[in-house]
Amino acid sequence: MxxxxxxxxxxxxxxxxxxxxSPNQYEAYEKAVAEIIEGVKTRKDSALFEYTKRFDRAEIDKDTIRVTPEEIEEAYRLIDPEVVQVIRKSAENIRAYHEKQKQYSWFDSEPSGIILGQKVTPLASVGVYVPGGKAAYPSSVLMNVIPAKVAGVKRIAMTTPPDSEGKIYAGTLVAAKEAGVTEIYKAGGAQAIAALAHGTESIKKVDKIVGPGNIYVALAKKAVYGHVSIDSIAGxxxxxxxxxxxxxxxxxxxxxxxxxxxxxxxxxxxxxxxxxxxxxxxxxxxxxxxxxxxxxxxxxxxxxxxxxxxxxxxxxxxxxxxxxxxxxxxxxxxxxxxxxxxxxxxxxxxxxxxxxxxxxxxxxxPNHVLPTNGTAKFFSPLSVDDYIKKSSIISYSREALEPVYKDIVRFARAEGLTAHANSIAVRFEEEE
Ligand SMILES: NC(=O)c1ccc[n+]([C@@H]2O[C@H](COP(=O)([O-])OP(=O)(O)OC[C@H]3O[C@@H](n4cnc5c(N)ncnc54)[C@H](O)[C@@H]3O)[C@@H](O)[C@H]2O)c1
Ligand SMILES: N[C@H](CO)Cc1c[nH]c[nH+]1
Ligand SMILES: [Zn+2]
Missing domain, CATH: 3.40.50.1980 (Nitrogenase molybdenum iron protein domain)
Incomplete structure (x- = not known):
């Protein structure tokens, strides 16, 4: 060295x-990724299958894209039982660590009639990308899926590239089953990200896409951000x-x-x-x-x-x-x-x-999906927080609002927003 x-x-x-x-420096790949995303967005499954043929050399169609329960059973037969035991122990450790990150809704109430709080809600659906080009990553399945389960996400759709025979590594399938994935699809690269973001006939759109991957995956996640949410880009x-x-x-x-x-x-x-x-x-x-x-x-x-x-x-x-x-x-x-x-x-x-x-x-x-490319200056490891969202809770009784309503009216008028002022004042018309 x-x-x-x-x-x-x-x-x-x-x-x-x-x-x-950094993905910001990869103009050369950006064009290819943009084309793939546009292809899947407009031509859906047919483009997805075409790109899978081109980049993964696998013949996949609407009947074979989703992994069946029989394929999962076969995976358990193929994999060394001792590896299954390690996957289970590792999953336990990951679950225990992430349970400590769990955030709960909270409500503060005051005798004057004010209730303030924060409601924590799990995301409804998440797409998990599991890399599978140069190596298979059952460990990444656990790291991405278990925090989602701990958070309470109901629908977890996983995608990973198939080999040229249209198969997924048995260890990846076993890890997915152990972690509690609800759907598994044979799709990789930018085309898989596009399918999760825009939906196709075979893959329903998700709310957020997580998971590491190569440059095509990273750039595709960056490109669909805004349409769906993403985790940080782990390169x-x-x-x-x-x-x-x-x-x-x-x-x-x-x-x-x-x-x-x-x-x-x-x-x-x-x-x-x-x-x-x-x-x-x-x-x-x-x-x-x-x-x-x-x-x-x-x-x-x-x-x-x-x-x-x-x-x-x-x-x-x-x-x-x-x-x-x-x-x-x-x-x-x-x-x-x-x-x-x-x-x-x-x-x-x-x-x-x-x-x-x-x-x-x-x-x-602890999670192994971590900030890369210098982004540890402002990003954190993947965690349960990535799979929840929060809503603020505000409730005032008449008794709580009355002593402060004139202040709020004054503040709204100072901003020139008279409809705002009115929406407060209308509740105390008899006192005006
Ligand atoms: N940060 C983490 O937690 C973590 C965990 C595991 C892996 N990784 C990283 O993830 C990456 C995995 O990369 P990988 O390549 O092995 O798997 P991958 O699944 O990310 O990429 C494979 C896909 O790339 C697409 N692709 C390949 N060549 C292409 C081309 N010329 N044009 C368009 N698309 C093309 C194909 O669709 C293929 O399915 C590695 O960089 C590894 O270090 C990170
Ligand atoms: N070191 C990788 C994250 O950078 C994660 C991983 C999975 N398997 C082996 N290693
Ligand atoms: Zn590693």
Missing amino acids: RIARLEKELKEDILKNLLKR PSEILVLADETANPRYVAADLLSQAEHDELASAILITTSEKLAYQVSEEVDKFTAVLSRKEIINKSLDNYGYILIASNLEEAVETANEIASEHLEILTRDPFALMTKIQNAGAIFLGEYSSEPLGDYYAG
Whole structure:
């Protein structure tokens, strides 16, 4: 991996390079995505099937697009029962964590006759995109669906690309069944997002689309936003490791590669105060990569967005980490908790040498759909909040309104809105 000293210019170059991965920079893909969305919007199922044939090489029609109960039963037969057990345990952890995020309606009432409150309502329908191009992601099924179930969403329509035989990976189907998905469709990419947003003969429109995906998926979500709601746009995976001389170089290398293997556009960055560690990690990266099955993707992503940066001190390391605002941040230093308090921007923070990133991807419970491309500066992990909406509750009795109504009338008149003033004053006409 390339090793460099962390200097101001280099820091700026790296940030620019990382930001190139942002969906805002992908004009080249935008046109293709716009055409796909327009196609599905106007020609519905027929366009959806056509694009599925073109991009996934699968023959899908109105009779085969929706996954049947028999296909799900078959998936359970195909999948190793021990994997089913792990999916169940992991689902339990995810459910327990997200239950703590649940928000409840509340009402405050005062003796004067004022009731104020907030009513929490789950969204009625959600579309969950599960990526399936370069890898299958049963874990992402759990991460997207379980918070929706905890929130109380009734209709959860999942889409994921089929393989060239029109099938979906058995693990993805098992995870969907375990998590409680109500409908599963064989559709991927921008065409799936368009179908969920605009509806087709086979897929009914949803209110919100969530889930990560490649550049086509991300841009399609961006394009349909406003017509439906979306979660934040989770793009290619990222890891940033902050390490000092106490870190184990094999662990650091392994953790960097865990995210580099996702995608050629994934990013893996080490910032360390130890030059010795920098060189050791680079060696370990080479050794691991040589024997890893996804070495081609890894090599490309490391060439594109892999860096080992040597910082003069931990303050400089932390400052850079905050600017990069990585999706995942691992802290492998003498006192990780002390450093964590200085972290302003990161999607998920992993502390200590036994908290490797995949623990969060699969098992611990917090969501693995996290802000990428520097958006951890203002976005949060996917959560139960993404699946609810709130309504304000206001109720005043006559006794509560009477002492304040003239103030409200005055305020409305000050805005020149006499109908507003009238709607308050009309209730006290006899006192005027
Ligand atoms: N942030 C997260 O939580 C998270 C979780 C899992 C995966 N990911 C990321 O999601 C991404 C998954 O990407 P993927 O490609 O494996 O799967 P994907 O399902 O997102 O994309 C596959 C689809 O892309 C479309 N496509 C491919 N080439 C196309 C072309 N030339 N023109 C138009 N459409 C085309 C096809 O329709 C195909 O079905 C990776 O970047 C991975 O890092 C993120
Ligand atoms: N690391 C990914 C999010 O960036 C999530 C994932 C799913 N499976 C493995 N990893
Ligand atoms: Zn991962």
